Amino acid sequence: MKKNLRINSTLLLFLLGSASVNAQNVELKVHVSGVYSTKISLLPLSGSGALSPIIEKADVKNGETSVLTIPSERIPGQFVLRFDYKDNVSGNPYPSERYFFVGSQNLELWANPKAINNSDSTWFQKGEKENALSAGFVKENGKQRAQLSLLQNFLLGYDQPKSAFYNSAVSEYEKRRIEYNTWLSGEIQKHSDAFVSRTFQFQYIPLVDFKGTERDRMYNMMDHYFDHMDFKDPLLAKTADLKDWMNGYVNLYGTMATSVALRDSLFSLAGQRAIEKAKSGHPLVYGWMVDYFYKGYEGFNISSGIKMLEPYLQDPRCLTTKRLEIEKRLQGIESIRAGSIAPDFVTTDASGKSVQFHSYKTTAPYKLVMFWSADCLHCKDLVEKLYPWYVKAGGKKIMDVFAISVDFTDTEIKVWEEAKTKLVGWKHSLAKGGINSPEASAYFILSTPVLVLVDSRTNKIVALPDTIEDLETSVQKQ
Incomplete structure (x- = not known):
């Protein structure tokens, strides 16, 4: 095992470097307005120390500019810029937050903490790429999905699923689904040089068999959930959206659980299927997937799930950051069990x-x-x-x-x-x-x-x- 750990450490350092090729520190200039003063905190949304401040600037006054230097190992990535602002010298601080993307471009933000998500009061510099692309995509994506959503709601609620009318609606939905996914693929390819385009793929709509029962649809969604995901892209592991997207996958299994024992079994199955899919992708994404399920199993105390992870620890391509914790937990499962002598203290x-x-x-x-x-x-x-x-x-x-x-x-x-x-x-x-x-x-x-x-x-x-x-x-x- 020690040999595997040495291989893994070397490979991890190499691949972390390759995942952020030519990455340099990025400067974020924040021009503060509209408040007496504010504390500014920068929190990453993924990676080690997620949602914990990595940079803090205290007591930035109205009209002042604060420069935050984002370290290269965090780039590209998704972040939260948090303001704890005061309206006057003796006032209590109020919080506000702005979620944003960082690529290779230096950023300049004019920010009014009291209206942090209002484009008339808070904006990036002209020519900013990642966040402008994100805003444009969200707007256009809503238009592209609108009719599909209407058709989906109809198909889920219609009470005559064997009628010719229903079958016609199913055919129309499938045609539009393929058209939408084709448009999405085009957007991803068109903006492949932007980090934010990695998040577009979470919008793919998988194949769903609307002619089957509700249970059939559930199984269908599970089977096709990963159809369009590019696990070979190491930057996928740096997106915050990957966790939310995986939560959606696990929740499909959770809805089928009628007891704690069945829940544990289903979550263990979900983990095995997902990790096997990620296994053929980039080692960073493969390792991220193992980490994700370990944290879930630990949180719910699902021993069967943690045992399921054991074979992946033997794979030097699996760049899990939780290897030692998983090994320790596995030892505990074997040692601390009913019938064994409790350790003395x-x-x-x-x-x-x-x-x-x-x-x-x-x-x-x-x-x-x-x-x-x-x-x-x-x-x-x-x-x-x-x-x-x-x-x-x-x-x-x-x-x-x-x-x-x-x-x-x-x-x-x-x-x-x-x-x-x-x-x-x-x-x-x-x-x-x-x-x-x-x-x-x-x-x-x-x-x-x-x-x-x-x-x-x-x-x-x-x-x-x-x-x-x-x-x-x-x-x-x-």
């Missing part, structure tokens, strides 16, 4: 005395290990349900709760200090090092919250419940 009791987890004596049948962060919304939701259930179920009579916080920053720890005072009866400890602490590493923790139900007598893992309902079921089964 040291925590503290209410008096501050050290407590060894394995040797902790209790009359309760279970010990519950909870990794959490008091500053995590999902954790808050879980704790708000778990604690009342714990009290109602009999508290210490049924289980001892070992709540291990992975909060790391001073701000997070302060929130944890306050939150734990409301969770009386639990054994609270702060894992030094957060997600990289010995405790978190032993349990292969990559995200929170995580629950591990342990038999108090044997220290064997009983279950890995995702919800309070799962936990209650696991307790009742024993």
